[in-house]
Amino acid sequence: MLKPRWSDLDAYNHVNNVTWLEYLQEARVDMLFVHAPARGAEGLAEGVLVVRAEIDYRRAMVFRQDPYPIEMWVSRIGGASFTISYEIVDDDGSGRRVVYGQASTVLAPVDSDSGRPRRLHEIERAVLGRFTD
Numbered sequence: 001m002l003k004p005r006w007s008d009l010d011a012y013n014h015v016n017n018v019t020w021l022e023y024l025q026e027a028r029v030d031m032l033f034v035h036a037p038a039r040g041a042e043g044l045a046e047g048v049l050v051v052r053a054e055i056d057y058r059r060a061m062v063f064r065q066d067p068y069p070i071e072m073w074v075s076r077i078g079g080a081s082f083t084i085s086y087e088i089v090d091d092d093g094s095g096r097r098v099v100y101g102q103a104s105t106v107l108a109p110v111d112s113d114s115g116r117p118r119r120l121h122e123i124e125r126a127v128l129g130r131f132t133d
Contacts, residue, residue, distance in 0.1 A: 014060035014061060014062050015060070015061040015062070015063075017055070017057065020055055020057075020061075020088075020101060020103070021053060021055070023068075023070065023088070024053070024055075024070070024086055024103055024105065027070045027072055027086065028072070028084060028105065028107075031072065031084070031131065032044045032045055032048065033045045035131075036124075036127050036128075039127045039130065041121075041123055041124045041126075041127035041128070043109060043121055043123075043124055044109060044124055044127075044128075046109075046110070046112045047109070047110040047111075047112055048107040048108060048109050048110060049107065049108045049110055049117060050105050050106070050107060051081060051105075051106040051107065051108050052104075052105065052106040053103070053104070053105045053106075054103060054104050054105075055101055055102075055103040056101060056102045056103070057100075057101050058099045058100055058101050058102065059098060059099065059100045059101070060100075061088070061100050061101075068088050068090060068100065069088070069089060069090055070086055070087070070088050071086065071087045071088075071089060072084055072085065072086045072087075072131075073085055073131055073132060073133040074128045074129070074131040074132050074133075075104065075132070075133060077120070077125055077128050077129060077132075078120075079119055079120065080108055080109070080117060080118065080119045080120060081106055081107060081108045081109075081117075081120075082106075082107055082120065082128050083104055083105065083106050083107070084104065084105050084107065084131075085102070085103070085104045085133070086101075086102065086103040086104065086105075087099060087101070087102050087103075088100040088101045088102075088103075109124065
């Protein structure tokens with residue numbers, strides 16, 4: 001869950017599109033630096049590159065006191081990359097789902113010594129598999 005800061009707003013008084021990427025990054029860092037290492041995939045915390053990012057904006061996020069929930073899951077695991085999908089979704093108070101946006105990032109693990117992309121280790125693939133939908 002991420003709470004908008006006043007500085008996240010743009011001239012139209014909604015969360016700026018660039019800030020959406022920051023929100024996704026904060027959620028992803030939590031997954032890769034806290035949850036993945038706790039399950040044995042410390043290598044993912046050593047470094048990953050964002051290879052691609054996509055966002056489909058469905059509804060403007062505005063400043064509010066309540067945080068916006070971000071649901072995320074691993075939607076694809078390849079040999080040398082994986083995809084995290086995200087949905088910023090909330091309840092409108094009457095039980096209906098409100099989707100603010102859907103996004104995905106393709107990530108590639110990086111060798112910490114050379115700085116070059118590397119293949120996923122088996123333990124990393126197994127841990128990422130626990131985060132699949």
